Amino acid sequence: MRSKLWILITALLLGSTMSAQIGERRKLVLEPKATLKTEPAAWTHAPMVPAPITRKEQRRVVVNWEARETKAEIAPGVIYEDYWAFEGRVPGPVLRVREGDLVEVHLTNNITSMRNHNIDFHFVTGPGGGASSLNVAPGETAVLEARALMPGFYMFHCASPDIPTHIANGMFGFVIVEPAEGLPAADREYYVVQHELYTLNGNKGKQTFSMERGDREDAQYVVFNGAVGSTMGPKALKANLGETVRLWVGNAGPNYISSFHVIGQIFSNVYREGDILSPPGHGIQTTLIPAGGSAVVEFASSVPGTFLLVDHAIFRLHKGAAASIVIDGPKNGEVFDPVTAGAKAMTMSDSDHVAAPAAHDHAAPSMEKPAAPPAAAPRKTVPKKPAKPVSLAYPITSFSAASFPEELEDLKSSVNAMSGNVVIKMLPGAGNYNPDPANSYSSPHVTVRSGSRVTFLNTDDMVHFNKDDKGEFQTPMLKSGMAFSHVFSKPGVYHYTCIPHPWMKGTITVVK
Numbered sequence: 001m002r003s004k005l006w007i008l009i010t011a012l013l014l015g016s017t018m019s020a021q022i023g024e025r026r027k028l029v030l031e032p033k034a035t036l037k038t039e040p041a042a043w044t045h046a047p048m049v050p051a052p053i054t055r056k057e058q059r060r061v062v063v064n065w066e067a068r069e070t071k072a073e074i075a076p077g078v079i080y081e082d083y084w085a086f087e088g089r090v091p092g093p094v095l096r097v098r099e100g101d102l103v104e105v106h107l108t109n110n111i112t113s114m115r116n117h118n119i120d121f122h123f124v125t126g127p128g129g130g131a132s133s134l135n136v137a138p139g140e141t142a143v144l145e146a147r148a149l150m151p152g153f154y155m156f157h158c159a160s161p162d163i164p165t166h167i168a169n170g171m172f173g174f175v176i177v178e179p180a181e182g183l184p185a186a187d188r189e190y191y192v193v194q195h196e197l198y199t200l201n202g203n204k205g206k207q208t209f210s211m212e213r214g215d216r217e218d219a220q221y222v223v224f225n226g227a228v229g230s231t232m233g234p235k236a237l238k239a240n241l242g243e244t245v246r247l248w249v250g251n252a253g254p255n256y257i258s259s260f261h262v263i264g265q266i267f268s269n270v271y272r273e274g275d276i277l278s279p280p281g282h283g284i285q286t287t288l289i290p291a292g293g294s295a296v297v298e299f300a301s302s303v304p305g306t307f308l309l310v311d312h313a314i315f316r317l318h319k320g321a322a323a324s325i326v327i328d329g330p331k332n333g334e335v336f337d338p339v340t341a342g343a344k345a346m347t348m349s350d351s352d353h354v355a356a357p358a359a360h361d362h363a364a365p366s367m368e369k370p371a372a373p374p375a376a377a378p379r380k381t382v383p384k385k386p387a388k389p390v391s392l393a394y395p396i397t398s399f400s401a402a403s404f405p406e407e408l409e410d411l412k413s414s415v416n417a418m419s420g421n422v423v424i425k426m427l428p429g430a431g432n433y434n435p436d437p438a439n440s441y442s443s444p445h446v447t448v449r450s451g452s453r454v455t456f457l458n459t460d461d462m463v464h465f466n467k468d469d470k471g472e473f474q475t476p477m478l479k480s481g482m483a484f485s486h487v488f489s490k491p492g493v494y495h496y497t498c499i500p501h502p503w504m505k506g507t508i509t510v511v512k
């Protein structure tokens with residue numbers, strides 16, 4: 001009797017140990033297919049995300065997608081001729097379903113395609129993730145029904161041979177499978193996908209896929225949402241101060257792991273690898289996203305500004321791996337206070353290059369503010385004469401013509417005039433990587449007559465200094481609001497670049 005009891009206790013203990021090791025299995029009772037109501041599936045193009053699902057029952061959701069071989073501008077002036085896309089865009093759509101839903105996918109391959117295409121859905125339990133069932137020749141349509149069994153944020157991609165080529169050329173998208181109980185609310189949700197492109201070279205014009213570069217894992221471009229600069233400037237993501245921003249971040253690869261980071265933000269929640277069932281990690285600066293995987297990150301900014309989304313394998317910035325989010329709202333000096341407003345950046349200043357007056361927002365010094373160094377600590381070096389007597393730098397406190405120093409009257413002149421003087425503005429945001437010089441300078445390429453004065457005027461909030469390839473001129477460090485002029489006497493083509501920001505390139509052509 002007693003031994004039987006012990007066997008029972010041991011069995012119970014073993015049983016509990018086993019279930020602990022296995023972990024909690026999620027219970028999902030599937031409603032029979034025949035009883036499910038049917039509705040069109042909710043999907044969007046990047047960077048938008050379909051609204052959260054509020055219904056409480058399983059449905060049959062119908063997706064009608066088309067695979068098409070197309071082309072797109074992947075960087076300024078670079079037309080990629082091998083963009084193969086779901087629903088005409090790279091990345092492909094993000095679909096949002098609920099756990100237990102039956103997803104009915106109709107995939108049509110456009111009649112103009114040159115290849116077969118299909119879809120391997122990572123959310124699908126079944127051979128190939130459905131790829132062989134959905135394999136379609138040009139002009140064909142195939143249908144797959146598959147259940148969303150496990151909540152998560154899943155990639156899908158074409159798995160038609162050669163699989164790497166089809167992924168590299170843009171055939172991917174993502175699926176959100178919401179848990180039956182839903183997700184915590186977020187004020188803003190966006191869909192961002194990183195992937196890299198293997199082109200023959202970085203030249204403008206037509207580009208095609210390079211298998212050799214793909215094999216070497218030597219990408220020419222690393223992009224967010226399909227193209228360099230696709231999610232910057234006027235197309236940046238937007239949110240207000242204090243709003244919870246949830247980014248559904250996919251990494252389509254095909255090769256690179258992403259070290260995803262938002263400069264100037266800390267993720268309050270990270271659902272690593274798209275695991276939205278486990279409690280998220282907190283206080284995370286950078287999260288790894290595997291190729292063919294995802295992460296869901298959240299933050300609520302307590303200060304306004306423009307924040308860059310990057311892959312912190314940071315040289316990829318040069319390949320285009322940047323997007324931005326603009327947080328709108330009033331300044332919050334309690335959290336972030338640029339006390340010296342950039343005055344420290346003038347370490348290379350000399351008496352010819354006077355700093356613009358520091359912008360001071362503060363009526364009274366705060367307790368935390370360190371005492372200002374005496375006389376703003378200008379370096380007491382021997383004032384250097386400008387290398388060329390015709391080159392001068394000026395502080396400009398306002399861009400209104402009335403306040404320009406006499407020598408800068410020419411700022412009013414039109415840009416790129418064949419005769420006379422021109423002004424080249426360093427544009428706001430020029431310090432953020434962008435391969436198109438038109439985003440760095442108001443007129444990156446100018447032609448002037450010999451004897452003309454060319455003025456660089458920094459309207460960006462970062463420091464820039466330019467230099468040409470012939471040793472003709474070098475600007476000092478130009479703070480925001482400062483200008484520098486040089487009179488060109490020798491005809492020639494002067495290629496110039498900003499020393500700290502090498503993508504800021506331009507030419508000054510001087511003719512007789």
Ligand SMILES: [Cu+2]
Pocket residue numbers: 084116117118158159160166171
């Ligand atoms: Cu394909």
